[in-house]
Amino acid sequence: MQIRIERLTKTYANQRGINQIDLTLPEGGLTAIVGPSGCGKTTLLRTLAGLIKPDSGAIRFGGKDVTYAPPQHRGATMVFQNYALWPHMSVFDNIAYGLKLRRTPAAEIELRVTDVLRRVEIDPADVKKRHPQQYSGGQQQRIALARALVVQPHLLLMDEPLSNLDAKVRQRLRVEIRNIQQSFGITALYVTHDQEEALSMADYVVLMNEGRIEQAGTPKEVYYQPSSYFTAHFLGDSHTLHVRRGAEMKRLVVRSCDMTIGSRAEQLPPGSARDYPLAESVEGGWQLTGEVTNHLFIGSSYRHMVRIGSQTFFADADEAYEPGVYRLHLPEERAYWFEPEGQGADTGGRMISGVTA
């Protein structure tokens, strides 16, 4: 079912809400909303769930207007950050609760709960005796997912479902949640503050900032074609360099992972970082001058701390470089530049002509 959100607005007295949100969730796809805390992503999610009433705007499920419908009459179920599984009920009762409220016959409840448990890979054998707290965090989140899916909702809402889990379980569950969502073919909205999670799981990424949608598109689009300084700076481990282009100042956003240390041969004489331009346009991209202060072995490669100007970048390389001043390379298609702050709207684009710092 297609979910449309039209000019949805909710303002709070002392906290940021959402402002004129227009969004269509692709049917059967997973849309991730990502943004810094306080950007309004959770407000948007809870408005869709019916837990918050918007000030204005509309939410349409298919053709039906559900803007002010109570939570139980809109067919949007939610997975919570802390799972919110009721500790006094068995796992079976937790999952069956929504079905019982809908007066589903007991035999059918049994069948549907067993079916959904199999699909989220929880052993249905002893779920009537065991309580949620007897399961691991990852399992509990899968049980929560089963509870949300068993009532066959039109929309599945997930509010940072993995943020209470440790890194390893989180990695695994990303794939599992994605697989489950695809196997059910359900339209899903996934809220996270973790950009990596959003980029890796979603069909469609919505980047929010200060109650507005900053940019929306496929993960590749928002990552490689940032339309604003905010997007470019928010995604990836990004840093901003203020560079001069002729008479104008520009902001050049550089993502650490796009930057490479050329080779050992490009080490410059010691103490000479200031003698070279911070960033200059060269054939095929940019040449930056930075000082490698130290490096860490991170398994697959070496991560170097590189000081460029007053900022520290990470630059990964297959071999470890000694501390010293090096030339670094940034390919042209990975250089994002913007007007400086307070100079009208950001103009997205790539730096073309040469500048010096």
Add this chain to the structure above:
Amino acid sequence: MNNAQTARAAGTERTAKIPSSIWKWLAGAGIAAPAVSIVGIFFVYPFIQSLTESFRTEDGAYTLANYGKAFRLYAGDMWFTLWVSGLSLGLLLLLSVLLGGLLRLKTASFVEFLFKIPLFVPFVVVGHAMRVFLAPHGTLNSALMPLGLYDPDQVPSIAFSTAGLVLALVWKNIGFALLLVLGAFRGVDNSYLEAARNQGAGSFRLIKDILLPMGKGSIGVVAVLTFSSMMGSFSIPAMMGSADGRQMLMVDLYYQIVYQQDYGVANALGVISYLVSMGAAIYYMKKVAKA
């Protein structure tokens, strides 16, 4: 260091260690002593005395006669006391859970304030207010009179009946019960309620399926404490007591002490009510606290 020195060092160490632990123990005991002695002097001793007195006649012989007499005279009143306390408790729990649930789901500070008033009204005042309100020619009946529901010469009375007694006990205890129940309900994380609402539960379901089971520990505490306090209530039963002769146990106990001066029977009645209250507490520990 030679052997003698080692032995001496070990010796001083040992003699130094033992007193320090004794000192620690004494210091601990010293801190606890005032509290323990207060409990001992003012609670344990009177209780033991009351217990022994209940088994003795006036000439000092040990016997079960006091209990025999207590049961012979007051078996009916014992059942009546249990019945009134039980009924009041049931009503109280029902009211405070429903009210607490609604207040948890929807904030209404004025209503909450209203129900906290009984906490600060003394028992005798409640008793008197209820007498005035519920008496045959009291406020309630006078207000209803114009409706012509009953014959003015034969007005029904809620005061001086079991209903009046129950009403007054519930009124007096609702503030305390609500305080604890609402506290427990407020301790239930919002996400549990939101998850249930999200699954389709309305207010009544939220109270019955989520708040009540998750707050049942505190509700158990309310139940045991108010049941014991109702069993032991005196001023309200004395002022609202039924006219047909059935009394609550504390009124009987007062009668035995003040008018009959039969301390043996009075002590026996005291021990019996204590055992019933303790029974409720044990039931609570086994059924509610464990789960």
